[in-house]
Amino acid sequence: MKLSKYLLSSTLAITALTLAPSASAFCGFYVAKADTDLFNQSSKVALVRDGDRTVITMANDYIGDPTEFAMVIPVPTVITKEQVHISDAALLDHLDAYTAPRLVEYFDDNPCNRMRYDKMMRSAPQPVMEASIGMAEPESLGVTIEESFSVGEYDILILSAKESDGLQVWLETNGYRVPAKAKKTLGSYIKQDMKFFVAKVNLEEKAKQGGEMLRPIAVAYESPKFMLPIRLGTVNADGDQDLFVYTLTKNGKVETTNYRTQKIPSNKELPIYIKDDFGDFYKDMYKTSANRQGGHGVFMEYAWDMNWCDPCAADPLSNDQLKELGVFWLDEGQGDQPTPRRMRPKQMAKNVYVTRLHVRYDAESFPEDLKFKMTGDRQNFQGRYILRHAFDGEMDCPEAKKYKEQVNARKETEIKTLANLTGWETKYIRTKIKASGKGELFELDSPKKKADWWNKIWPGDD
């Protein structure tokens, strides 16, 4: 039997949330979000951390023969059955939706009459993904099986090894295809006293449980190491991988200590047609930002107090959902509060701060595993992009001309911003604007002469 190693990396797709339509808000009307399923070859991990306690939830988006599925993850300690929990994919989807980069829109008032037009858009739910499973039998060969148990549809082994040769032989005789290059990496983890969390799918259990998706695995452990092992995943990967890390902490933002965490460009005004192309926009903007750092990097896409959001791409997670993700301090010193709904900031202390990091990496640019640090920084940040609709009704007043000129100038700036963020050519953007019929320039009654100062010196000249 042949099993391909499925390491902490691969593709995902997700999100089947009906989004609560938002009302008028300080940060604009919520229009759309950039889902993680825009990015191929990506994985999602939620990390709950306080002190040395960590709960990690890993989402699989494995698609293929279930018997081919296997996952090998280095873990800092031996893990027992009680420390493993099968989670719900919808949780990570919700967390993803809540933290996703968002598009908002504003509508200009009639310059002739300060009347407000409230229009609202909402995004449609996204399709769901699927995945499948596999299994094999454990057997010892110079490797210690520290624990062996089944949870949900997974058969799990916790291995420790004295040296990489033995571990590799064991893995190979048990049907794991281990790339030759991985041996050194395994050896390095062994010397760092890491154990190996090996999961396969128990087909019988999977059949009983039904469904096509593999559910996420949550693991709770206590270790001073606040890190994510990515090295095994880069050994055999061709090209870049995207990893989304959602951290939930008490204090504030989480950042990487061995790579620079930077903020994704945010609060940019864009041409109106982006409403239909937000996914493409975000993908190319991310790529351009990463390329400016050599093609890879750690980008913060969201950092927010879990009690609220503005505008909301999805409701904040409820206490139950947070507990399911492993937020173990919720009950500490406070009564249960009803979940805040909608976007109003509520100061009912749910002491959870979420950070969303989007990492694009390959073996060369990210030779080391990701190491994290909790900071006391609670300054909220979100990837937010703005559409400003010009007033399109009847305008019959002297201010109208000036307004139209201003709008046209604004739209030119938006085109330049978009070109700069995405690397798209302005010519291409103009074509798209024309084709969409949205947000075109106002036609001014008399074609406006260039208002440079020298035009005013000799107004008679042509």
Added chain:
Amino acid sequence: MAGISQYRPQKTLRGGALIGGLLADPRHYQIVVLSSLILLGTFHFAFQLPWWHVVACIGSTVATQFMAARWVGHPFDVRSPLISALSLTLLLRTGSVTLSIAAGVLAIGSKYIIRWRGKHIFNPANFGLVVMSLLFTGAWISPGQWGTAPIFALFLLGMGGIVTGKAKRWDVSLTLLASYAALIFGRALWLGDPLAIPVHQMQSGALLIFAFFMISDPKTTPDARLGRVLYAILVATIGFTIQFAFYNAAGIILALILTAPIVPLFDIFFPAGRYHWPKFHPSNPGVPHETVQIPAE
């Protein structure tokens, strides 16, 4: 034109002497380099560093120094507290201006209160930095904020070399970097890791800033060169241990505060002249600088 060119040589001569005089004091270099790094961090690396934090921190270190100098009856010099404030704003991240001010007071306060054999024990900025980040969740050290851009690493090396070369304490910086590198590369060889990993680790901006601008402080390092070399090896070893056995990314910064109390022992075993900042009088800039070495005690 003629008038100007006739006048110029004299001006240049005087200007040159003035610049030479200014450059003679390593603290002036350090102030220029640290300020440039703050500007670079703020504008290129997008640190969250509001200008009023910088002003508040400088204000608190200078005011503390002023009051402490009056208290002990020393002449007041603005340069040392300025350097401490710049180092603090570079390495301590906080959202609270109060914590920034507190760090400044602690840093300079430690200089006057915690002393032995006529020397202060702790590097002031290091003391303020570590104590604040241990006591308050709202203040922290951000080792990853500089990233690992190799070009930036080279820039720091060059600039740092000038500063510490002037301060005659390049031996500490280079020994620290060399011994830290030896440990990092040794670890990689033992683990069988690709060399890209230790190279990546050595390119840490925070490590280089520490090596060139913090541990190189001539006032808190041992007086004798051999003592300094051994001390740097000790700091590197402890920093490495904290980073890789206790998983604290700010290991090297913690190592300095932990080892500072034993610097007087190094001075007992390896006695040498004590370092004094060069004397510089703006009114008399033509005088070449001299590094006064007077015996301790």
